[in-house]
Amino acid sequence: MPVFHAHIPKGHYSSDQKTAIARSLNLSLVQGLGIPKEDCFICLSEHAKDELFIHPTFMGMQRSTSALIITVLIGDHRPSVEKQQLMATITELLKQHVGISPDDVFIALIPVPNENFSFGQGMAQLAGCSPQW
Amino acid sequence: MPVFHAHIPKGHYSSDQKTAIARSLNLSLVQGLGIPKEDCFICLSEHAKDELFIHPTFMGMQRSTSALIITVLIGDHRPSVEKQQLMATITELLKQHVGISPDDVFIALIPVPNENFSFGQGMAQLAGCSPQW
Amino acid sequence: MPVFHAHIPKGHYSSDQKTAIARSLNLSLVQGLGIPKEDCFICLSEHAKDELFIHPTFMGMQRSTSALIITVLIGDHRPSVEKQQLMATITELLKQHVGISPDDVFIALIPVPNENFSFGQGMAQLAGCSPQW
Numbered sequence: 001m002p003v004f005h006a007h008i009p010k011g012h013y014s015s016d017q018k019t020a021i022a023r024s025l026n027l028s029l030v031q032g033l034g035i036p037k038e039d040c041f042i043c044l045s046e047h048a049k050d051e052l053f054i055h056p057t058f059m060g061m062q063r064s065t066s067a068l069i070i071t072v073l074i075g076d077h078r079p080s081v082e083k084q085q086l087m088a089t090i091t092e093l094l095k096q097h098v099g100i101s102p103d104d105v106f107i108a109l110i111p112v113p114n115e116n117f118s119f120g121q122g123m124a125q126l127a128g129c130s131p132q133w
Numbered sequence: 134m135p136v137f138h139a140h141i142p143k144g145h146y147s148s149d150q151k152t153a154i155a156r157s158l159n160l161s162l163v164q165g166l167g168i169p170k171e172d173c174f175i176c177l178s179e180h181a182k183d184e185l186f187i188h189p190t191f192m193g194m195q196r197s198t199s200a201l202i203i204t205v206l207i208g209d210h211r212p213s214v215e216k217q218q219l220m221a222t223i224t225e226l227l228k229q230h231v232g233i234s235p236d237d238v239f240i241a242l243i244p245v246p247n248e249n250f251s252f253g254q255g256m257a258q259l260a261g262c263s264p265q266w
Numbered sequence: 267m268p269v270f271h272a273h274i275p276k277g278h279y280s281s282d283q284k285t286a287i288a289r290s291l292n293l294s295l296v297q298g299l300g301i302p303k304e305d306c307f308i309c310l311s312e313h314a315k316d317e318l319f320i321h322p323t324f325m326g327m328q329r330s331t332s333a334l335i336i337t338v339l340i341g342d343h344r345p346s347v348e349k350q351q352l353m354a355t356i357t358e359l360l361k362q363h364v365g366i367s368p369d370d371v372f373i374a375l376i377p378v379p380n381e382n383f384s385f386g387q388g389m390a391q392l393a394g395c396s397p398q399w
Contacts, residue, residue, distance in 0.1 A: 018184060041188070044180065045178060045311060051309060058306065059385035084390050115216065116244065171324040174372055246377065250373070251357070253369045
């Protein structure tokens with residue numbers, strides 16, 4: 001149930017590239033955390049030039065006009081090592097599948113208790129059970 | 134102060150239906166948690182087909198093209214029972230008022246300390262007092 | 267790395283005003299928390315009338331059609347006093363630089379562990395070190 005929201009520059013990525021961004025994010029769960037590929041809940045939002053402000057060099061990066069911000073709602077049971085694996089995998093797959101420079105990928109993982117997710121039917125499917133993945 | 138953000142498929146819901154989605158979310162606080170109906174802070178965002186990716190069956194649901202993702206910033210003092218009541222009420226009201234199938238409603242509740250909200254004037258109105266609702 | 271997302275009414279603010287909103291948010295980190303001005307990661311999203319619902323008076327405010335909702339992903343190490351300083355500074359700067367009434371500014375600070383941010387290269391640059399700012 002990691003839920004992705006990618007904030008991308010408007011008109012910069014083609015429809016195919018937008019789909020490839022989503023596919024890369026989905027695949028990062030499979031490859032980075034061993035989550036089934038069916039666990040796919042992803043939004044992209046385009047922002048015009050006057051709606052997206054990302055510093056070109058902060059923290060030693062060389063960011064381009066392709067730079068994007070990705071937020072991920074992620075189970076708060078994940079240890080540091082898994083979170084680092086996920087961030088590395090997202091960045092690697094966006095490079096492989098979309099050609100996005102690793103310097104252009106900003107990620108924030110927002111921790112959420114597993115019992116706070118409903119996959120449908122208004123039920124908290126993960127309440128009271130230990131995480132499967 | 135639960136703050137809602139609903140991510141919906143672009144062009145799928147009419148303007149009246151979008152308003153009914155917002156009204157249902159607002160009402161879920163009143164009916165599910167006993168919060169006053171004036172506590173209304175809601176955004177909707179439309180996402181085109183290449184911007185919204187929701188798996189059609191993961192976790193045993195039968196999702197349609199109406200499927201949506203709802204995030205809620207919610208006070209971190211809420212016990213499990215209240216969170217489950219809220220998720221059930223959201224889903225029920227979206228069915229009643231908008232005709233959305235319960236299988237189509239994905240919800241994530243993001244916990245936020247009450248002192249982290251400002252309702253205006255730059256003040257943290259809920260800092261240092263116990264939650265009223 | 268506080269990351270801002272401002273939800274604003276569609277067509278209400280000019281392009282210059284949108285840029286001024288972003289500049290005010292960036293400056294709030296510098297003035298409110300002593301963060302370097304290069305730490306700039308900001309999105310704005312416009313919402314039409316049927317996509318943004320903010321109560322006009324809840325909690326004693328007099329909100330106008332300019333009202334907006336700002337979310338901030340912020341390091342979870344921040345004490346209450348710093349969070350309150352940030353909310354006050356955001357509101358003050360939006361008044362000074364954009365002319366937005368303090369009653370119109372709703373803010374939610376979402377706490378995120380510092381190790382959950384990647385500034386690029388897929389690395390968690392702040393993992394294992396104490397916050398510099």
